[in-house]
Amino acid sequence: MGSKETVEMGEFEDYPVSELMTSPPITVRPSITVKEAAKIMVENNIGSLVVVDERDSLIGIITVRDIIREVVAKGLSPDNIKVGDIMTRNIYYILSDDTIRRAVEIMSERSIGHLPIVDPDNYRLVGIISKADILKIAPGLFGALVLSKIRRKMKEE
Numbered sequence: 749m750g751s752k753e754t755v756e757m758g759e760f761e762d763y764p765v766s767e768l769m770t771s772p773p774i775t776v777r778p779s780i781t782v783k784e785a786a787k788i789m790v791e792n793n794i795g796s797l798v799v800v801d802e803r804d805s806l807i808g809i810i811t812v813r814d815i816i817r818e819v820v821a822k823g824l825s826p827d828n829i830k831v832g833d834i835m836t837r838n839i840y841y842i843l844s845d846d847t848i849r850r851a852v853e854i855m856s857e858r859s860i861g862h863l864p865i866v867d868p869d870n871y872r873l874v875g876i877i878s879k880a881d882i883l884k885i886a887p888g889l890f891g892a893l894v895l896s897k898i899r900r901k902m903k904e905e
Contacts, residue, residue, distance in 0.1 A: 778832025
């Protein structure tokens with residue numbers, strides 16, 4: 749690895765995600781309409797909402813991309829569709845003591861832009877981190893990770 753990559757990755761990779769997460773995350777119930785969810789996103793200038801049940805347990809996530817793909821592009825009315833109908837259910841999450849590097853790895857491997865963060869002791873939702881959050885402090889981290897994966901693949905061949 750070149751020295752620039754080492755600095756870009758080394759400077760932040762070991763920071764816990766709890767240092768960068770948005771807490772508390774904005775949550776919604778699956779029963780609200782997509783229109784209500786979109787309004788909350790616009791009001792808070794965010795690209796996702798964590799979906800929780802009545803016990804505040806993590807059950808899904810809804811993103812702007814979900815709304816566009818599942819409602820707008822299909823010509824459906826956001827007044828008639830519930831968040832629970834289009835949310836991603838089997839979501840990836842990260843523990844609050846995991847590193848920013850681990851968050852980047854998960855986001856890159858799974859092509860996702862938002863990761864809910866849970867407490868490692870009780871698995872309760874404590875925050876959320878986005879690619880945009882990470883890019884603000886370490887813009888080269890995603891690129892450096894991709895480069896290192898490409899180099900590993902080339903060595904394997």
